[in-house]
Amino acid sequence: MLDVIPIEKPEGVECIIGQGNFSIFTVDDLALTLKTTVPGIEFGIAMNEAKPKLTRVEGNNEELKTSAAQACLSIGAG
Template identity: 55%
Template sequence: MVEYERIRLENPDEQYQVIVGQGNFSIFACDDIFRLLLTTVPGIKCAVAMNEAVPRLTRVTGNDEILKELAAKNASLIGAGHVFVIMMEGAFPINVLGALKSHPAVVTLYVATANPVEIILAKTDLGSAVIGAVDGASATRIETEEERRERRELCEKLGYRLD
């Protein structure tokens, strides 16, 4: 039998960036992903929490106590083995996703956002698995020319040229 559950991640006022993924070799990966973040974006504040399948605990490392607490709480809420949660400030996911995807202990990434996030879980007798993530609200219309211009201005303000 499979039961499904929806978990709403905690991110007060959506002020932090959140990345949820799955990896392997948790005793190594938690600390190594943290080091990867530090070397990819100097000055980043971040925390990594990763659920260990055996001995069934959540490992946590980071350089900010609030982010460590949030990462640990969110990983524990998800509960699925080898799932990790990154909470970060001072960088956007786009700044670290390439490095994360190439890390040998990272199997997949489910979501990277500052939007409200819900994780969809499937639960069996063995444990839980992340089925997917809901990243913010659903789109309801196509952007206008004015909204397109505003989007591009924001990208440039953030340092990303589109033309």
Template identity: 40%
Template sequence: MQLHTVTVHKPETMNFILGQTHFIKSVEDIHEALVGTVPGIRFGLAFCEASGKRLVRRSGTDAELVELASRNATAIGAGHAFIVLLGDGFYPVNVLNAIKAVPEVCRIYCATANPTEVIVAETAQGRGIVGVVDGFAPLGVENDDDVRWRKELLRTIGYKA
């Protein structure tokens, strides 16, 4: 077995969701979950088929995002992995529960805009995601000023009342 580190390539502020599902039907179901949850959402979706033709299946509402998702899925190359790249102004917090509710979705590895590395194991059979490195290691523990800042931020951007 070999371990590989695959960097997710995307614009710096772009959010994405990386997960695992188990059926080709997932491509349409995840697409429908996204457009049904956030009208006008811009996204690209790619799914690594694990049997049959073993193609990277793709969908989305933005051709450039679909292409970028397809390139990232191809680089990861892990059976049944999927990646959703979200357009500017769209965030995982608004769609994550809808994606998790898709019956075929088994797991979400991360939902982030951080620089991300995907740890992939490769065997004679194929490739699988072991985990992710999402962002950077912490530099310390928040103090009272940091707590106040965090709470103010969440209220300023409308996620807390």
């Protein structure tokens, strides 16, 4: 059974949802890539982990980091 999870985000904000193989560096790697390839970007990234159950969050904008973390917690994958 699939559930539709609404993603709340500030107006005008783009949202990308993806999946990757586990690495504790995934969030840091994505953040570094965004910072170095898109000058002036503001972003928040979050990723759920299965063991231990936690949500990693990175970014340079607190509102976007909070939004990304809340979306991950709502989805609950990991």
